[in-house]
Amino acid sequence: AEQRVAYLLLRYALHRRRLQLPILDFSLPMSRRDMANHLGLAMETVSRILSRFQRLALCRIHGRRIVSLNIAALQEHFEHTPQPFMQ
Numbered sequence: 078a079e080q081r082v083a084y085l086l087l088r089y090a091l092h093r094r095r096l097q098l099p100i101l102d103f104s105l106p107m108s109r110r111d112m113a114n115h116l117g118l119a120m121e122t123v124s125r126i127l128s129r130f131q132r133l134a135l136c137r138i139h140g141r142r143i144v145s146l147n148i149a150a151l152q153e154h155f156e157h158t159p160q161p162f163m164q
Contacts, residue, residue: 081116082126083155086136090146100148105141 090100105112109127113120130136135151137144 080155083151
């Protein structure tokens with residue numbers, strides 16, 4: 078489940094990078110409930126995972142805003158990440 082949430086965050090950041098938009102301090106396009114539905118997880122699971130990511134300093138989230146996203150740490154922490162981030 079953690080890998081799925083990390084992959085979703087990284088994929089969205091990669092999409093923003095391709096559009097030459099900031100990958101820090103941006104709003105998520107979906108709520109935690111929408112993320113859970115998209116990933117086939119319970120909303121509580123997504124919330125717990127995002128809280129864990131924050132404790133591990135992988136990201137900082139306020140509501141739907143990603144204030145910081147440690148892409149390198151997310152990639153290092155999880156095996157399955159989008160390859161274009163390896164650049």
